[in-house]
Amino acid sequence: NHQGCLTEINGLQVVPTFSPSFIRRAPRWTPIFQRAIQRAVRWFSGETLWEDPEIIINPSPEHIMHFMRELEGQRFACYDTETDGLEALLCNLRTIQFGNAKKVMVVAIRSVEDSTRQYYAHNMQDALWAAIRWGFLESNIKWIGHNAGKYDRQVMEEAFFRGGREPILGDVSRLLEPRETPRLSVDSLLLHRVADPELPHSLGFVGGYYSDVHNWKADHTATTARTDAELWKYGALDVAVNARIVPPLAQRVREKQQGLVMEWDAKMVNVCVGMHRIGIRVDQTVAKAHRKRLFEIEDMYEDLVMQRLVLLGRLAKVGYHSKGSKKGQPLFNPRSGDQV
Numbered sequence: 001n002h003q004g005c006l007t008e009i010n011g012l013q014v015v016p017t018f019s020p021s022f023i024r025r026a027p028r029w030t031p032i033f034q035r036a037i038q039r040a041v042r043w044f045s046g047e048t049l050w051e052d053p054e055i056i057i058n059p060s061p062e063h064i065m066h067f068m069r070e071l072e073g074q075r076f077a078c079y080d081t082e083t084d085g086l087e088a089l090l091c092n093l094r095t096i097q098f099g100n101a102k103k104v105m106v107v108a109i110r111s112v113e114d115s116t117r118q119y120y121a122h123n124m125q126d127a128l129w130a131a132i133r134w135g136f137l138e139s140n141i142k143w144i145g146h147n148a149g150k151y152d153r154q155v156m157e158e159a160f161f162r163g164g165r166e167p168i169l170g171d172v173s174r175l176l177e178p179r180e181t182p183r184l185s186v187d188s189l190l191l192h193r194v195a196d197p198e199l200p201h202s203l204g205f206v207g208g209y210y211s212d213v214h215n216w217k218a219d220h221t222a223t224t225a226r227t228d229a230e231l232w233k234y235g236a237l238d239v240a241v242n243a244r245i246v247p248p249l250a251q252r253v254r255e256k257q258q259g260l261v262m263e264w265d266a267k268m269v270n271v272c273v274g275m276h277r278i279g280i281r282v283d284q285t286v287a288k289a290h291r292k293r294l295f296e297i298e299d300m301y302e303d304l305v306m307q308r309l310v311l312l313g314r315l316a317k318v319g320y321h322s323k324g325s326k327k328g329q330p331l332f333n334p335r336s337g338d339q340v
Contacts, residue, residue, distance in 0.1 A: 004036040004208035005215035006043050006050075015040040028198060035209055042212060050212040053240040054103045057232055058119050061127035067105055068135035074100065076142040076185060078242040081155045082225075082235045084110070088154035089175060089277065096132065096156075097235040098143075101243040104236040107132070109159075112228050133160065133180075142185040146203045146242050149187035149269045154276070156182045175277055188246055190265045195252035207241035210248050216241070298335075305334040 002016045017036035023029055042048050059067070071077040079098035085091030097106040107128070111117035120128050135141060136156065145152050157179035192201050199205070204217040216237040225231035253262060309318075309332065318332040333339055 002208075002215060002217070003205060004032065004039060005204070005213065005217070006039065006048065007215040013043060015043065032199070032209060039212055048212040050214065053099065053101060053236060055233065055236040056103070056105045058108055059105050061124060061131045064105065064107070064128070064131040065134065067099070067103075068131065068139055068141065071098070071100070071135075071141045072139055076100075076144050076243075076246065078144050078188075078239045078246070079136075079148065079152070079182075080145060080235055080238045080242065081152045081159075082231055083155055088151050089158060091155070093155060093159045095231060095235050096159075097232075097239050098135070099236075099239050099243070101240050104239045106232045106236050108228065108232065112225050112231050129160075129163065136182040137180055139183075141183075143183055144186045144188055144242065144246055145184065146206075146238070147187065147189045148182075148184055149190065149266060150273055153182060153184065154273060175279075186246070186250075186262075187266065187269065188242055188249060190262055190269070191246070191249040191253055193265065194256065194258040194261050195249050203238060203241060203245075206245050206249075210245040211241060213237070213241050213244070302334045306330070306332075 004015065004017055007014045007016060015036055017040075018029055018033050020033075023033045039048075056063070056067075077098060077100055079096065081093060082095045082097075083091040083093055092110055094110045094112065095106055095108050097104055099105055108119040111119075136143065137160075160180045161177070188206075189201050189203075192199075192206050199209075207213050208215075216234060225234060253259060309330075318330055320331060321327050321329050
């Protein structure tokens with residue numbers, strides 16, 4: 001997430017990137033390295049090509065509708081969600097943010113600081129969700145999101161279905177009831193998978209490559225935000241960065257003539273979402289027995305490795321722990337791929 005992003009550390013301007021020696025060993029990363037150097041030169045010269053968007057926090061339902069109608073007349077708009085967990089079907093929605101590179105609206109549903117806090121009065125809830133539903137289900141807005149074909153889609157489906165209520169854990173039967181799915185024009189994560197299939201696809205990495213954005217993901221992810229203000233700005237910048245990267249990514253896909261691949265990727269994601277919702281029936285008794293058997297096999301091979309090292313006289317070269325609960329035990333860990 002940090003590669004190529006403009007970062008300040010103790011007042012010093014820093015652009016993290018790969019070492020030249022790594023680039024010599026892995027030439028495919030050369031364009032990433034070159035972009036980072038160019039970005040650093042612009043930043044150190046005071047010529048960065050990034051400007052934070054106008055961020056509107058908790059707009060009224062009327063303002064949301066007005067902005068949605070503005071977005072209808074534009075080439076595309078981006079949206080993103082922030083939640084309190086990683087499982088899209090069971091987490092709680094914290095914010096919905098949408099807009100473009102210049103202007104983003106953030107609708108707060110749940111607070112990071114106080115779970116009982118309400119940002120919209122009870123008598124505004126119907127109008128609020130009516131405006132959001134219209135924008136995502138009925139309008140002609142060409143929505144784009146990063147991983148919105150999978151994660152954000154499921155989050156929004158659950159939000160529309162529950163109407164702000166928390167999920168009922170264990171009530172899996174309701175997961176199979178029909179859902180309203182937000183209209184999505186393109187998933188920008190799929191765009192990047194086609195444009196640069198061998199590179200990481202996180203928004204932090206892609207945003208750091210295709211824009212001069214500062215390192216907005218430096219401290220935490222959205223699920224570990226400490227304050228509401230921090231979460232709101234984080235989410236708004238996700239939308240603005242997404243809007244900046246779409247045009248160059250789309251151009252790359254056109255140049256590579258990979259539009260058909262994009263279509264099939266989107267269809268496969270749709271299948272995966274259905275599989276995720278339906279789930280797989282697992283016999284828990286058999287699963288626990290299998291897990292126990294695998295751990296026993298793992299322990300057996302770990303003991304075998306340590307015995308061989310003792311016979312070879314290698315543990316003395318590795319060294320031993322000198323303090324703590326592992327005092328006297330070898331520093332070598334057979335479960336560590338790096339050490340092996």
